[in-house]
Amino acid sequence: MSQPRKRDAEATTERILVAAQQTFHDKGYDAATTREIADRAGVNLALITRYFGSKRGLFERAVLPHLSLGWFLKDGLQDGASRLADFYVDTALKGQFDPFVVLLRSLSSAEAGPMLVDAIQKQALDPLQEAIGGPEAEARATLVATQLAGLILWFRVMDKRPRDVQTRERLRKMLTDHLSGLLTPE
Amino acid sequence: MSQPRKRDAEATTERILVAAQQTFHDKGYDAATTREIADRAGVNLALITRYFGSKRGLFERAVLPHLSLGWFLKDGLQDGASRLADFYVDTALKGQFDPFVVLLRSLSSAEAGPMLVDAIQKQALDPLQEAIGGPEAEARATLVATQLAGLILWFRVMDKRPRDVQTRERLRKMLTDHLSGLLTPE
DNA sequence: GACGTAAGTCAACAAGCGATTACATCTGCG
């Protein structure tokens, strides 16, 4: 059994990364302060600069790599519509780290905004468009992306997820139909 | 001919309001500084406090009253789908004041966020839901709102409006069909 | 033309921010 070392750079960077994800999720890039991240990690403020160079460097490692849509695309587009609808309407994530929520809460940031826009294009939209294929791919991918972005905004950022199950069930069904028509040419 | 007065409180407040709309549109609530607003208005910084009490007071008068969907709902829902699609896909507003863009860029703000969420519910979503009517009204209104919010995000905040007219035309048509199905029960 | 008040100006404050510095302490290795 390896005794947990009192000084362990690897464990410390990991604690900082997790604290950073939580804090960026809750506040967005600008409003999240390095002091709060350090406090949540139970770590001295200066260690953020030491291990990640800057607040920006921390953001690049804590958030940017997770913007991929790979978890969805890797299983192909069959059943894609219902899988997306289930995940975004039925699944209630209580404040858990979601990189797309970070994106929505960091749009106004002059520093983080451009990074995020670039990352989501390359990691999410381009692959989705390619997976759809055909001459209408761009239009279809845009509608899928904007519909999902709006739902994340509504449910997870503005916290307006419908209370009653019946409404959610109607929503899930309508959304499934809509996405299904968009993902697979009829 | 009334000579423009050198000292005119009414004109000054108006200049501040316009400058505030532009600045909040470009930067969101937190990132917009009172100094930049004052500069854009060609006005002394302290006048913002004098006329509006605080940055928050200025925001409440410059942005909140414009979140209504009245411009759309007043003509009823017939042709509503194509009117919305035209406006959000075809119309290219170059950085002009759009209160919904301000909302998207101010989500992370602890001060402005709650105000905006509350205002959009009462001024936009509730009226839309009532206009649609029927047992499915909430689900339908939610899908309309999230689809439009996503488009505003994509086109006007992230600046990802498709370049070529053909893609936009496809997009406009698909969106019209989709919204049409949502706004009027089939 | 003096004068009171509305309109506008100026310098400064306290608070919070990211980043840096100099110092203390622990750990692994010879």
Next chain:
DNA sequence: CGCAGATGTAATCGCTTGTTGACTTACGTC
């Protein structure tokens, strides 16, 4: 053991922010 480098700490720097209060200037009235 003894020491060099890795790891952690505390204090502080320079900067920007919203807000404030005292000051100055212009306008309308008599």
